[in-house]
Amino acid sequence: MKNLFxxxxxxxxxxxxxxxAMDVIEVVKKxxxxxxxxxxxxxxxxxxxxxxxxxxxxxxxxxxxxKDDDNTDGKQKFYVYxxxxxxxxxxxxxxxxxxxxxxxxxxYLPGLDLVKRIAASDERTSFVGSHFxxxxxxxxxxxxxxxxxxxxxxxxxxxxxxxKDTNAVEFAFFKSWIHKKTFLPVKIxxxxxxxxxxxxxxxxxxxxIDGHPTVTAASMENHQTGGKTLMNxxxxxxxxxxPDNIFTERYLRKTPRKYLR
Amino acid sequence: MIRVVVxxxxxVISQTLSAQEIELPEGLGDLSTMAQExxxxxxxxxxxxxxxxxRIGIRLQNNAHEKDISIGELRLQIGxxxxxxxxxxxxxxxxxxxxxxxxxxxxxxTGQGFMDMREANIVFSPLEFIDMKMGRQILTWGTGDxxxxxxxxxxDWNSFFIGRDDEYLKAPSDAIKTAFFFGDYxxxxxxxxxxxxxxxxxxxxxxxxxxxxxxxxxRENPVLADQPDKWFSDDEFAARLxxxxxxxxxxxxxxxxxxxxxxxxxxxxxxxxxPRLQVFGASIRGPVAxxxxxxxxxxxxxxAGAAENPLIRNSxxxxxxxxxxxxxxxxxxxxxxxxxxxxxxxxxxxxLPDGAIRDQQDRHVFTVRLTRLLMQQDxxxxxxxxxxxxxxxxxxxxxxxYKIRDNLKVEAGGNIFYGQKNFSFFGQFxxxxxxxxxxxxxx
Numbered sequence: 001m002k003n004l005f006x007x008x009x010x011x012x013x014x015x016x017x018x019x020x021a022m023d024v025i026e027v028v029k030k031x032x033x034x035x036x037x038x039x040x041x042x043x044x045x046x047x048x049x050x051x052x053x054x055x056x057x058x059x060x061x062x063x064x065x066x067k068d069d070d071n072t073d074g075k076q077k078f079y080v081y082x083x084x085x086x087x088x089x090x091x092x093x094x095x096x097x098x099x100x101x102x103x104x105x106x107x108y109l110p111g112l113d114l115v116k117r118i119a120a121s122d123e124r125t126s127f128v129g130s131h132f133x134x135x136x137x138x139x140x141x142x143x144x145x146x147x148x149x150x151x152x153x154x155x156x157x158x159x160x161x162x163x164k165d166t167n168a169v170e171f172a173f174f175k176s177w178i179h180k181k182t183f184l185p186v187k188i189x190x191x192x193x194x195x196x197x198x199x200x201x202x203x204x205x206x207x208x209i210d211g212h213p214t215v216t217a218a219s220m221e222n223h224q225t226g227g228k229t230l231m232n233x234x235x236x237x238x239x240x241x242x243p244d245n246i247f248t249e250r251y252l253r254k255t256p257r258k259y260l261r
Numbered sequence: 262m263i264r265v266v267v268x269x270x271x272x273v274i275s276q277t278l279s280a281q282e283i284e285l286p287e288g289l290g291d292l293s294t295m296a297q298e299x300x301x302x303x304x305x306x307x308x309x310x311x312x313x314x315x316r317i318g319i320r321l322q323n324n325a326h327e328k329d330i331s332i333g334e335l336r337l338q339i340g341x342x343x344x345x346x347x348x349x350x351x352x353x354x355x356x357x358x359x360x361x362x363x364x365x366x367x368x369x370x371t372g373q374g375f376m377d378m379r380e381a382n383i384v385f386s387p388l389e390f391i392d393m394k395m396g397r398q399i400l401t402w403g404t405g406d407x408x409x410x411x412x413x414x415x416x417d418w419n420s421f422f423i424g425r426d427d428e429y430l431k432a433p434s435d436a437i438k439t440a441f442f443f444g445d446y447x448x449x450x451x452x453x454x455x456x457x458x459x460x461x462x463x464x465x466x467x468x469x470x471x472x473x474x475x476x477x478x479x480r481e482n483p484v485l486a487d488q489p490d491k492w493f494s495d496d497e498f499a500a501r502l503x504x505x506x507x508x509x510x511x512x513x514x515x516x517x518x519x520x521x522x523x524x525x526x527x528x529x530x531x532x533x534x535x536p537r538l539q540v541f542g543a544s545i546r547g548p549v550a551x552x553x554x555x556x557x558x559x560x561x562x563x564x565a566g567a568a569e570n571p572l573i574r575n576s577x578x579x580x581x582x583x584x585x586x587x588x589x590x591x592x593x594x595x596x597x598x599x600x601x602x603x604x605x606x607x608x609x610x611x612x613l614p615d616g617a618i619r620d621q622q623d624r625h626v627f628t629v630r631l632t633r634l635l636m637q638q639d640x641x642x643x644x645x646x647x648x649x650x651x652x653x654x655x656x657x658x659x660x661x662x663y664k665i666r667d668n669l670k671v672e673a674g675g676n677i678f679y680g681q682k683n684f685s686f687f688g689q690f691x692x693x694x695x696x697x698x699x700x701x702x703x704x
Contacts, residue, residue: 050637058637058667085667086703089310102548104508111428113401117510118585119552125590129638153282177283187283206288215286227637249503250442254384254392257344 024149027157028142030183031176033073036139038212039238041067043259046233050130053226059084060128063260067242074099077247078138081260092252097138108252115252124169131220131229136201144168155180171198182206182213198224210238235261308342311353311704318424318697321677326468326479331695332423334359340380351398353380362465371460379433394438399431400451402501402512404544404555406630407645408599410579411514411542411559413499413521417460422467422690424674424697432460446504453497453518456489458535461522462690470689472618473526477683477692486523486533495519509547514559516540524563524574536564536573552586552595568605571612576604591634599626618684625651639664647687654680654688672699 048060061084069075080093092108102120109116123135145161152158156177163169171190179186188201205217214236221228246256318332340353355377362373369378382396403412407430420429434457441448462469463486468479489495497518504511516539523533542559561577568575579602585595603609606622613619626649633642641662648655660674675696680688 052637058639058664086310086312087668087670087701089703101508102551104548109428111399111426112431113399115401117546117553117555119587119593120548121587121593122590126638155285156283179285179289182289184289186286186289203286203289206286208288213289217287245442250392250440250447253440255349257349 022149022157024147024159025142027149027159027178027183028147028161029073031159031178031185032139032142034183034213035185035215036076037068037073038214039210040071041065041240041242042236042238043240043242044233044236046231048128048130048132048232049230051228051230058129060130062128065240065242065246065256065259067244067247076138079247079251079256081255090255092255094247094252095138096247099141103138106249106252113253115249130231131199131222131227132231136220145174150175152180156186184213184215196223198222204230207236209236212238306343308340308344309704310340310342311338312701313337313704314699314701316425316697316699318695320692321694321696322692324468324479324692326464326477326481327466327693328361328480330361331466331693332425332697333361338379348383348385351380351382351384352378354378370457390442392440392442394440395436397433397435398438399428400434400436400438401431402449402514404546404557404583405581405599406583406585406595406597406628407647408581408597408626408628410557410581411501411512411516411540411544413497413516413518413538413540415457415459415521418462418522419460419466422462422676422693423695424676424699432457446502449499449501449503451497451499453499455492456495456497456519456535458486458488458519459521467690467693470684472684473531477689484523484533485531486535487527487530489519489535507547509545511545512543514540514542514544516542520563520574525570526572528572534573536567538563549584550586552584555581555583557581568608569612571609571614571617575609578602578604585630588631591638593630593632595628595630597626597628599628600624601626621651623651624686625649636663649686652680652682652685652688654678654682654685656687656690668703670701670703672701673697 043063043065045063046061050058050060060082062080062082065079067077076097078095078097082088082091082093090110094106094108096104098104105118105120107116107118108114121134123140124133127134127137144165145163147159147161150158150160156179159176159178160173161176162173163171166172172193174188174190176185177187178184184203184206185201186203189197190199192198200221200223202219203215204219205215206213207216208214214233216233216236218231219228220231240259242259245251246259313336315335316332318330320327320329320331335358337356338353339356343350357375357377368374369376378397379399380397382394382398384392384394386392400414401412403409405412409416414434415432417429417432434453435455436451436453439450463484464479465483468477470476471478498516499518500515502513518538519535520538523535525534525536526532527534539562540559541562542557544555544557546553546555559579561579563576564573567573580600581597583595583597585593588594601624603620603622610619626647629644629646631644634640635642643660645658646655657677657679658674659677660672662670662672664670673696677694678687678690680691682688683691
């Protein structure tokens, strides 16, 4: 028995046995934190290039403001101000991401001066016509899946996540490559019941911004339709000091310019 | 012991075989060199936006009172926004070439002519908790979807019925809006120094049932109205006090002004009139089941003596109940129930002359909206239907639009009116049923 321990110890020292130093839930929590909760708030300009299987391209440009309610990696507010395409220019999409119930969403239509409350949709539908889902942009609750570390290598943990409610999602499971030093998911692959890869996310570029490693270029590919979306972040800033009232009807109607530049 | 060693070796082998090594993203290899790139946009000294579109439509049937072409226009919208230190200036104006209307002289109140100014205002915050918007602006509040109780800002029913974009249902107001933000409760005060009427159905574009004349009427005999138009005395005042309780948004409303479309007639001059009107209302909106529900009510207090006067619209109670939810991915549905109840039905009936049309006390309307997005949201199909079981009439709006490119859209649609009687609310427009198509370029 003692020998067995020695063997295992030696093997694991060289990193060849998947005995992880970290609990899987810790890995997933940290990955969730660095993906969606760095700093108390944040601002980024986003450019999306949506490319279909025929190579036709659509462009979306928006500024996204985000503020966390507290430090528990829970409730958050998002303010998304559109610049492109021209027909949605000055539109604002606002979301309060709730933990215990469906998100609250509003849309401001400047041509009508209309603040519209929109029914929380399936989180796994396209965000503004791109290959990213709402859930990819605002985060998927870590308690919605069971997680296990499949493997780890020098740079990544490879985590398999299986949904608790398989009817609510289009995939059977997904695999995430979570970077060990930064805990950024650098690749995520979604599989169907037959084990076919249906969608995949790749972080393409990472920069250190205000001390936070940040993905500034990423892609989402749909392997079933052959389309993909490239997302680029610029003018990223953390701890902007966004006031709470930015996320209210007042600033849907009156653009908070100084935070959108 | 052997079993354990074998297991360990197998594990090692299996790991080697399936080693899921991937290429790391740019910047992750050497964290110390990560640095943010900065780019500066080159831009005009002001923000410019707008569109150019052509829109043409025809009636689906002969209409003795109107042209066959229901809409035919070329429209250029120019929007300019300029920001100064603590003040923003907005200007949005449409330039229109329209061969359908007979009258081409320009009138900025009614939007008639080659230019329709939609916005010309300044926005500023005189105090930290106050926002002001002064000048020509589009104003909207309330919870209805194409149904309005407490939103008494001008509507352009002509635009709505002939197939212009939905945003043209809202006509501009020349107003001063002061918004106070107290935190939990907020207050909007809107002052309109000179009454802004709806761009109502007057016959020049759409035929309607003329109750005085007892028949359909159109461009040969457009409505002549005596519109209150004295600055600072024929004015309007609107207020909204609102606040949220958790996810539920509540509001109280008040309006003091005039019926927005003609709701009376001067017996001597024969001119259509806009009787005085006060409205007291309330609304609540928030999550219900898996969607969004809303209830809105309003008490319409008409001019003094309205109950006994057959020529002035009576006081009313109005109710709207709405619910919207996602039916499937990219497919949304909503339903509404709308009620207009005349409050003095007995007096109303007693006041009517012999042979006059007798309206029921209640007008019930149900609406359904279905919206489907396809092809990465480039193709949009939408249907909106109003149906009134009390009037036995309705109005179906159909629209299909496809984005050829990000800034180029083709659109086709229909406005179909139906009903048993030619004098009911939607039934009177039967001969105006139309289809249209548009090509729209944004910049």
